Amino acid sequence: MAKRGKINQRQRILEEAAKLFKAKGFAGTSMRDLGGEVGMEAASIYNHVRSKDEILESICFYVSDTYVSQLAEVEQTATSYKDKIQVLIRQHIRLMLEDGAAVSVANNDWKYLTGDKLTAFKDARKRYEHGFAALIEQGIAAGELQPVNVSVALFTILSAVRWVELWYRPGRGVSAEELEQNILTMLLNGLAV
Amino acid sequence: MAKRGKINQRQRILEEAAKLFKAKGFAGTSMRDLGGEVGMEAASIYNHVRSKDEILESICFYVSDTYVSQLAEVEQTATSYKDKIQVLIRQHIRLMLEDGAAVSVANNDWKYLTGDKLTAFKDARKRYEHGFAALIEQGIAAGELQPVNVSVALFTILSAVRWVELWYRPGRGVSAEELEQNILTMLLNGLAV
DNA sequence: TCCATAAACTAACGTTTGTTAGTTTTTATA
DNA sequence: TATAAAAACTAACAAACGTTAGTTTATGGA
Structure with a gap:
């Protein structure tokens, strides 16, 4: 055996x-x-x-499960909303650096899922987005964040973080730590002085 | 005839x-x-x-040509760097709203281009990115922008703008004008208060 | 109304696709 | 070392692919 x-x-x-x-x-x-x-x-x-489809499913759900459990973990820590969002962004970047190919597939090829698996994946993504959006909303309500449109903030964050996987190569003069710090600065403080 | x-x-x-x-x-x-x-x-x-490939080429180069000429136009206007960047972001959002499908193809399916066309497309994209990056760099040097890593700023902007095409539907309660304003706020001022 | 051309059609081609069946080789344990 | 399971192989399948050839229909100017 x-x-x-x-x-x-x-x-x-x-x-x-x-x-x-x-x-x-x-x-x-x-x-x-x-x-x-x-x-x-x-x-x-x-x-x-079992099949080509099963390969895709394994990759996509590995990624979505990771995100969902990271969100659950962050939700029940006792920190400020700003901190929670910061942690989520960091985790996005880290998963992308560790498993860039899988994240890329979950981002771009999920549409080839079929049947139950497709709806299950879309549901998981929707739950994640709603949870993330709720944190932003509460952060605004608590006065920790600017009163920007919540959806705009959410999707700006989620897609801003995507390019890492297309661009980042270790040995490009930017360490993972610097990268995280620069992205957080961009998203939280903005480009303008 | x-x-x-x-x-x-x-x-x-x-x-x-x-x-x-x-x-x-x-x-x-x-x-x-x-x-x-x-x-x-x-x-x-x-x-x-002529072929399936030619269809892809037409779509991809329509988009890249548009971007390149928009950049050229912005480069020779006499405004602040901050303004130039703001205009470029607005133009990204507008092209995405007007021609979302084509932009999406140029963003995601360019990799199926072959031979000369593939290298020509990658070259055009690289020229665009370098031109955009130069504006950010000069903006920082002029003290108009925060001294963030230029590549990080560039790609955060370029991909932050991508989600529009996945998410935006007229009649979602956000007008195009609001959308632009919110994204610009996010990218230039950041989420934090 | 006639005619040339544009633009549709049907039929078929050679490949490539995901997958299965059946067979042989490798491997780990008793 | 014998044996059974695991994991590789070869060969083949039906379906779908991009594309071509040849033919018919539609159209607009003389």
């Missing part, structure tokens, strides 16, 4: 798939492409994975 | 293609899908268009 090897291979397949989906999109990546990257025939992949 | 009809049909094909590419991705959209949307057989599309 070589159960150990099986889950490791599955993990490798998911990781290579995330990289390929990020680079060429879900629909633009074939199982033969993936096989080539993993080092086996396309047909052999099915020893580790 | 009915040349008139031909270019109108071509335009319709490009517009429907942009919508489909946005919704399902370039690789996820078939010529038969497109034919269905336009109201003709897939083969008939080739009376108006």
Whole structure:
């Protein structure tokens, strides 16, 4: 019984798939492409994975589950709203640095999910957005934040953080710490002096 | 000679293609899908268009050409750097509201361009980014802007503006004018009070 | 009304796709 | 070392893909 090897291979397949989906999109990546990257025939992949769709589902829900549980954690800490939002932004950036390919797939290729999985993913995302928006709203009500339109603030934050995954390379002269600090400055204090 | 009809049909094909590419991705959209949307057989599309690739090219370069010429225009106006950046952000938002599907394709599906077209598109984008970054840099040097990392500021702006196309629907209670104003507030003044 | 051309159609092509079936090789344990 | 399970392989499938060829229909100017 070589159960150990099986889950490791599955993990490798998911990781290579995330990289390929990020680079060429879900629909633009074939199982033969993936096989080539993993080092086996396309047909052999099915020893580790039920279908191409299941690969996408695993990647997308890994990411959405992570976000949702990070939000839940932040919600029940006893800090200011401004701090909570700051922590959430930091966590976004960190997940992106650690698992950029998976985050990219969850951001861009979730639309290829089908049936229950598609609705479940959209629901999870909506719950996350509502929770995040509530924190902003309460922060404004508490006078910690500017009275800007909540949706605008939410989506500006969520997408401002996305570029990290397209742009950041370690060894570009900016450390992860600096990066976080600069983005937080931009989003919280703005560009104007 | 009915040349008139031909270019109108071509335009319709490009517009429907942009919508489909946005919704399902370039690789996820078939010529038969497109034919269905336009109201003709897939083969008939080739009376108006050389190939599926050419459709993508037309959409992507329409967008990049627009951005590049908008930048050129802003560069030679005699205003403050802060104003120039504000105008560029406004123009981003407007193009997104007017031609959201095309912008979305240029943002997400440019990677399916091939050969010269791919490098030409990447070059155009790079020139745009450098020009924008130069304005930020000069704005900081002139003391009009905070001394934040220029790349971080640039990409935060460029991607913060992207969500508009995913989220904005006229009749969501936010007018285009309010939207612009709120985004500018977020990016220039920040969320914190 | 006739005619040239534009623009639609049908049919088919060679590939590539995701996936299955059946077989062989590798691997871990008894 | 024998054995059973795991994980690789080859071969093939039906469907969908972009595109071409050849044909028919629609259209606008002489």
